[in-house]
Amino acid sequence: MSKKLKEIVGAELASRVADGEIIGVGTGTTVEVALRAIQRRVQQEGLRVSVVPTSYQSSWVCESIGLTVLSPALCSELSWGFDGADEVDEKLRLIKGRGGAMLHEKIIAAKCKKFVVIVGEDKLVKTLGEKCPIPVEVMPEALSIARTGLEKLGATSILQRECVAVERTTPYYTQSGNLVLDVTFSQIPDSLEKDINAIPGVVENGLFFGYATEVLIGADGGVRSLVP
Known part of the structure; x- marks a missing residue:
């Protein structure tokens, strides 16, 4: 999104804030x-x-x-929340977690009474997964069993995420000290989010099904709202 569109989206979100609310907030320039x-x-x-x-x-x-910043551990329920997404389809299914924070993002989204997703028009897709893989957070000791489980679910590509250092490439680690696999599937059924999480050693994945109550889309014509 352009700077102007981000400001319009930001103003819209700010206009919804009410006194006394506890709001979940994501990460990114628009946020x-x-x-x-x-x-x-x-x-x-x-x-x-x-x-x-x-x-x-x-x-x-x-x-x-x-x-005022509060710890997620102190809040069982949030008034509402907002965050970005990497892909959104017409059913408001999301892929998130390109930044590796999908575990914490999903915890916050689950606590929100309403969860608003903010994206540019380029993030809307007809088929989920057509532009980016699904990030899967895996405990280091479960890497091989996670790969096998993902292959059994039909994964067509499984790449371990890495960080490029000055002199060498090292594995990427999440805030929780886990590894991330970027996984591609030819089809993404509604059951896939739970199926991936059922693999031993998988901590969480970047599929967010049933979390978004609204998507705000920034485009050249302004901002429009998409609801289920």
Whole structure:
């Protein structure tokens, strides 16, 4: 999305904030724009608003601009939340987790009464998985059994995510100390999210089915809303 569209989406999200709410917040440039718009309302109107971030990065942003940050462990339910996505289909099924934080993102999304997804028009797809793989978080000691389980589910490609250091390439690790496999399937049925998580050693995956209550889409013509 362009800077102007991000500001429009951010203003829309900020306009929905009510006094006393606890809001789940994701990670990304559009999320950051929305957080700054929310903080302006907090300062101007004296709103009492707390946020629960999904990552260290978003937590740092929230703290740096003066928003009250709460730990997910202290909140059993959130008023609502917002985050981006890597792909969205017409049924509002999502692929998330390109940043490797899908476990924490799913925990926050599950706690939200309403979960709003913000994307650019380029993230809308007819067939889920056509542009990006599904990230799967795996315990290091279960890497081989996870690969076997994913192959049995029909995976056509399984690549272990890596980090490129100055002198060498090293495995990518999540905040929880786990590995990530980027997995491609020719078809993604509704059962696949649970089927992947049933593999021993799999911690979580980037399929988010039934979480989004609304998708805000930023496009050249402005922002439009997509609901189930």
